[in-house]
Amino acid sequence: MAEKRKIGAYILIKIAPGKSRPITEKISKVEGVRTAYPVTGMFDIIAFLEASDINHLTDTVRSDIQTIEGVLRTHTAIVGELVTTGG
Numbered sequence: 001m002a003e004k005r006k007i008g009a010y011i012l013i014k015i016a017p018g019k020s021r022p023i024t025e026k027i028s029k030v031e032g033v034r035t036a037y038p039v040t041g042m043f044d045i046i047a048f049l050e051a052s053d054i055n056h057l058t059d060t061v062r063s064d065i066q067t068i069e070g071v072l073r074t075h076t077a078i079v080g081e082l083v084t085t086g087g
Helices: 020-028 054-065
Strands: 003-015 033-038 045-051 071-085
Touching: 003 020, 003 054, 020 033, 020 045, 045 054, 054 071
Parallel strands: none
Antiparallel strands: 003 045, 003 071, 033 045
16 A cells, blocks of 8 residues: 555634533544544643645534534644555
């Protein structure tokens, strides 16, 4: 199999109170999201997202995460290119 390069980012998410479990479950189902965990502190959920390029990553955050009911704010921390195998 050929290697395929992807970009990764941690998405820090602030949500409405009392919605941690259902929002975390919805975020976990977004295409490209590898992990999503409720956390304590300034943000309520941290997700790790992989995408084919920066445009796809940005579109996924804007269209698929920020539009989830109860998501108030996101902060994206790009970690750089990842090398993954397979398609």
